[in-house]
Amino acid sequence: MSTLSYEILKQDKETHARLGLIRTRRGDIITPYLVPVATLASVRALGSDDLALLGVQCALANTYHLHLKPGDELIRKLGGLHRFMNFPGPLFSDSGGFQAFSMGFGREHNISKIGNIFPQETECHETSHMSLRERKKTGQTKDAKNENLTRITDEGISFKSMTDGAWHFLDAETSMRIQSNLNSDIIMAFDECTSPLSDYDYTKKAMHRTHDWAVQSLHHHDKSQALYGIIQGGWFEDLRRESTRFIASQSFDGIAVGGSLGNCKQDMHQVLDWVVPMLDDRPRHLLGIGEIDDIFEGVQRGIDTFDCVSPTRIARRGSLFVSPKAGGCPENKFRINIKAAKYRDDELPVDPNCQCPTCRSYSRAYLRHLYDAGELSYFRLASLHNLYFMLRLMEEIRESIRAENFMKLKNKWLKKI
Amino acid sequence: MSTLSYEILKQDKETHARLGLIRTRRGDIITPYLVPVATLASVRALGSDDLALLGVQCALANTYHLHLKPGDELIRKLGGLHRFMNFPGPLFSDSGGFQAFSMGFGREHNISKIGNIFPQETECHETSHMSLRERKKTGQTKDAKNENLTRITDEGISFKSMTDGAWHFLDAETSMRIQSNLNSDIIMAFDECTSPLSDYDYTKKAMHRTHDWAVQSLHHHDKSQALYGIIQGGWFEDLRRESTRFIASQSFDGIAVGGSLGNCKQDMHQVLDWVVPMLDDRPRHLLGIGEIDDIFEGVQRGIDTFDCVSPTRIARRGSLFVSPKAGGCPENKFRINIKAAKYRDDELPVDPNCQCPTCRSYSRAYLRHLYDAGELSYFRLASLHNLYFMLRLMEEIRESIRAENFMKLKNKWLKKI
Numbered sequence: 001m002s003t004l005s006y007e008i009l010k011q012d013k014e015t016h017a018r019l020g021l022i023r024t025r026r027g028d029i030i031t032p033y034l035v036p037v038a039t040l041a042s043v044r045a046l047g048s049d050d051l052a053l054l055g056v057q058c059a060l061a062n063t064y065h066l067h068l069k070p071g072d073e074l075i076r077k078l079g080g081l082h083r084f085m086n087f088p089g090p091l092f093s094d095s096g097g098f099q100a101f102s103m104g105f106g107r108e109h110n111i112s113k114i115g116n117i118f119p120q121e122t123e124c125h126e127t128s129h130m131s132l133r134e135r136k137k138t139g140q141t142k143d144a145k146n147e148n149l150t151r152i153t154d155e156g157i158s159f160k161s162m163t164d165g166a167w168h169f170l171d172a173e174t175s176m177r178i179q180s181n182l183n184s185d186i187i188m189a190f191d192e193c194t195s196p197l198s199d200y201d202y203t204k205k206a207m208h209r210t211h212d213w214a215v216q217s218l219h220h221h222d223k224s225q226a227l228y229g230i231i232q233g234g235w236f237e238d239l240r241r242e243s244t245r246f247i248a249s250q251s252f253d254g255i256a257v258g259g260s261l262g263n264c265k266q267d268m269h270q271v272l273d274w275v276v277p278m279l280d281d282r283p284r285h286l287l288g289i290g291e292i293d294d295i296f297e298g299v300q301r302g303i304d305t306f307d308c309v310s311p312t313r314i315a316r317r318g319s320l321f322v323s324p325k326a327g328g329c330p331e332n333k334f335r336i337n338i339k340a341a342k343y344r345d346d347e348l349p350v351d352p353n354c355q356c357p358t359c360r361s362y363s364r365a366y367l368r369h370l371y372d373a374g375e376l377s378y379f380r381l382a383s384l385h386n387l388y389f390m391l392r393l394m395e396e397i398r399e400s401i402r403a404e405n406f407m408k409l410k411n412k413w414l415k416k417i
Numbered sequence: 418m419s420t421l422s423y424e425i426l427k428q429d430k431e432t433h434a435r436l437g438l439i440r441t442r443r444g445d446i447i448t449p450y451l452v453p454v455a456t457l458a459s460v461r462a463l464g465s466d467d468l469a470l471l472g473v474q475c476a477l478a479n480t481y482h483l484h485l486k487p488g489d490e491l492i493r494k495l496g497g498l499h500r501f502m503n504f505p506g507p508l509f510s511d512s513g514g515f516q517a518f519s520m521g522f523g524r525e526h527n528i529s530k531i532g533n534i535f536p537q538e539t540e541c542h543e544t545s546h547m548s549l550r551e552r553k554k555t556g557q558t559k560d561a562k563n564e565n566l567t568r569i570t571d572e573g574i575s576f577k578s579m580t581d582g583a584w585h586f587l588d589a590e591t592s593m594r595i596q597s598n599l600n601s602d603i604i605m606a607f608d609e610c611t612s613p614l615s616d617y618d619y620t621k622k623a624m625h626r627t628h629d630w631a632v633q634s635l636h637h638h639d640k641s642q643a644l645y646g647i648i649q650g651g652w653f654e655d656l657r658r659e660s661t662r663f664i665a666s667q668s669f670d671g672i673a674v675g676g677s678l679g680n681c682k683q684d685m686h687q688v689l690d691w692v693v694p695m696l697d698d699r700p701r702h703l704l705g706i707g708e709i710d711d712i713f714e715g716v717q718r719g720i721d722t723f724d725c726v727s728p729t730r731i732a733r734r735g736s737l738f739v740s741p742k743a744g745g746c747p748e749n750k751f752r753i754n755i756k757a758a759k760y761r762d763d764e765l766p767v768d769p770n771c772q773c774p775t776c777r778s779y780s781r782a783y784l785r786h787l788y789d790a791g792e793l794s795y796f797r798l799a800s801l802h803n804l805y806f807m808l809r810l811m812e813e814i815r816e817s818i819r820a821e822n823f824m825k826l827k828n829k830w831l832k833k834i
Binding site (some may be wrong): 030040041043044045046047048049069070077078084085086104218316344345347357361362363365367369370372373375376377379380381386 | 457459460461462463464465466486487491494495496501502503531678733761764774778779780782783785786787789790792793794796797798
């Protein structure tokens with residue numbers, strides 16, 4: 001029996017959107033789904049009891065971070081990631097390639113995977129467990145710009161650890177070994193993530209490297225884990241198509257779209273328009289993306305799973321999600337800023353329509369107070385809300401596909417009627 | 418009907434220890450009990466759902482802190498403290514006098530209420546929401562030593578706010594109004610807390626001021642709230658006895674022992690030996706004290722309730738409680754330091770005999786990793802453990818009084834057999 005199977009429960013008639021079921025050795029994932037990110041074996045500020053409370057189906061951990069801290073060998077010794085973080089459901093891990101990029105080239109050039117300036121609120125991967133303010137304090141932002149933190153060859157990626165300053169080396173075999181040590185259920189092939197600053201020639205070179213590493217990953221990976229291949233090729237149509245053909249031709253259990261997604265969100269949509277129609281029915285993951293509009297655009301184009309730290313990250317910074325009924329709209333990114341003075345005496349919950357544990361128990365005034373006072377409980381209550389909100393949105397999206405009104409839902413949220 | 422009643426369920430035969438029941442307008446408190454501290458309307462790092470999970474009977478909020486942030490008028494407007502922090506059970510508030518002391522004289526002279534150097538791990542009141550490191554960064558420790566932050570007259574206490582730098586004034590009437598705004602169930606009379614550095618004459622003067630303020634507090638307090646009087650008098654026997662006689666002669670609903678408790682724990686025991694035998698059967702609270710040995714010594718001397726931030730504060734700093742069976746003893750203060758390298762691969766829970774949510778779910782290795790990585794989830798999981806541990810200890814103490822073997826339990830823990 002395969003380590004992963006995928007079934008389309010309902011195909012949208014108007015779009016590529018689909019309701020699906022991914023079966024893993026540790027349980028099922030009903031898709032479309034936004035996979036919460038547990039960078040360092042913890043969805044930031046939340047415990048595994050919170051994940052159970054929110055009904056989180058699966059989570060994604062970061063190979064790069066866990067390799068450095070506490071070390072994947074230690075996690076193996078302790079019985080694997082599920083036992084370590086007390087999460088029984090399916091776990092994804094990424095390949096480490098993106099972090100080697102974002103910690104190196106990305107930081108050096110102040111660039112992210114969709115062309116924005118680093119670091120930014122909407123940037124979707126955890127680049128460090130430190131906040132910008134913390135990095136500024138320790139002088140790490142300055143250093144990073146003036147130093148080569150990454151060296152990439154056909155063999156693999158050398159990178160200087162932000163944790164201990166030592167040089168580390170990742171290649172396909174190492175990435176597969178680390179992910180085997182983690183014992184996650186869905187793992188990613190090792191890849192090189194290019195940036196929007198990379199030119200055609202470099203992006204092509206990197207893509208071919210990624211293809212070689214994809215084959216090596218297939219060879220070296222732990223066969224009890226499901227392996228996703230990663231499509232690269234930047235925002236060059238012929239490269240994306242070539243990469244899609246190659247990755248899709250390999251015996252991966254699923255396909256992920258990675259790498260540079262252009263200079264703006266429209267470029268990202270374009271990449272998906274090139275790539276997804278060329279894919280067969282294996283599950284499709286869009287790496288490191290997950291704002292509300294991105295989710296709708298991705299689902300419409302046939303993406304099954306997303307991962308993004310944004311819900312919990314923006315929560316920690318005071319941005320809390322509100323639905324359209326509570327004033328959320330594309331212009332405000334469906335967020336209120338709880339720091340605002342107007343919430344000082346606001347007795348309403350963050351979103352009066354929300355049934356999350358935070359909205360059921362506390363007022364905006366209380367959350368604003370906790371934020372203002374720097375109370376630690378703020379971070380959990382805010383993260384619970386934002387994560388619940390996104391998971392509820394994913395549920396609404398799934399319901400809409402089942403009820404054949406996905407585009408209606410999308411237009412309601414994005415006001416494109 | 419009185420706003421508070423107290424019943425002795427069982428009087429220990431060997432000691433002054435007693436099993437009791439305090440009935441308040443918001444429910445009962447079975448004593449002896451360590452009241453968790455919710456300085457700024459949040460037991461640090463925990464939500465009200467966590468308090469419910471742990472079966473917390475009651476909590477204590479700080480008048481001084483809440484007056485400054487977010488403001489007691491705002492809390493009143495928002496329906497009071499219970500609604501604000503979503504805690505339905507009985508709430509204590511202190512009078513603000515101690516904080517005016519600890520933020521002023523205490524900080525100026527690096528002194529705490531039992532003579533130790535400020536700030537210290539065992540110091541039991543929250544002196545600030547900032548850590549020592551944070552205060553050092555902002556230069557506030559230096560400033561504090563070189564500046565008078567408090568001015569005390571017979572009228573009341575003027576203090577410079579650590580929050581906004583402005584001067585504030587507290588007197589009995591103001592303290593009663595603030596506590597009425599908070600709408601807590603058990604409030605404290607306004608008092609002046611002296612330090613172990615205060616001489617006889619000053620301590621006497623302050624005590625008389627406190628007695629005047631006690632009478633004013635009785636006059637001004639919201640009669641729907643239960644009011645405790647506070648015994649002062651430092652570590653001078655005649656003053657403590659005089660204060661006890663005076664406070665006990667007034668129509669307070671309960672009696673608290675406050676102020677300087679001498680230069681060492683033995684001095685504190687001595688103060689209790691002077692004071693408690695002079696008291697009638699109203700409930701007795703020992704302010705700001707609550708390490709494990711203190712609890713046993715206090716209960717033995719007839720104290721019913723304690724309050725202390727120590728369990729959650731030390732948790733945040735990496736100190737986690739372990740019972741005698743797991744190696745806890747007076748010498749290590751029943752604590753392990755989760756930062757220690759030896760816990761790196763330790764698969765055991767913090768305390769293998771503990772049934773708290775953290776010990777049921779995670780290993781020492783995981784908690785050490787979270788601490789080491791600065792993960793926010795650490796603070797909650799560690800606080801849950803330490804608070805559960807103390808509440809379970811209080812339960813054991815109550816059971817021992819019921820079973821007539823309190824001293825046996827005390828000797829087992831403190832190894833005084």
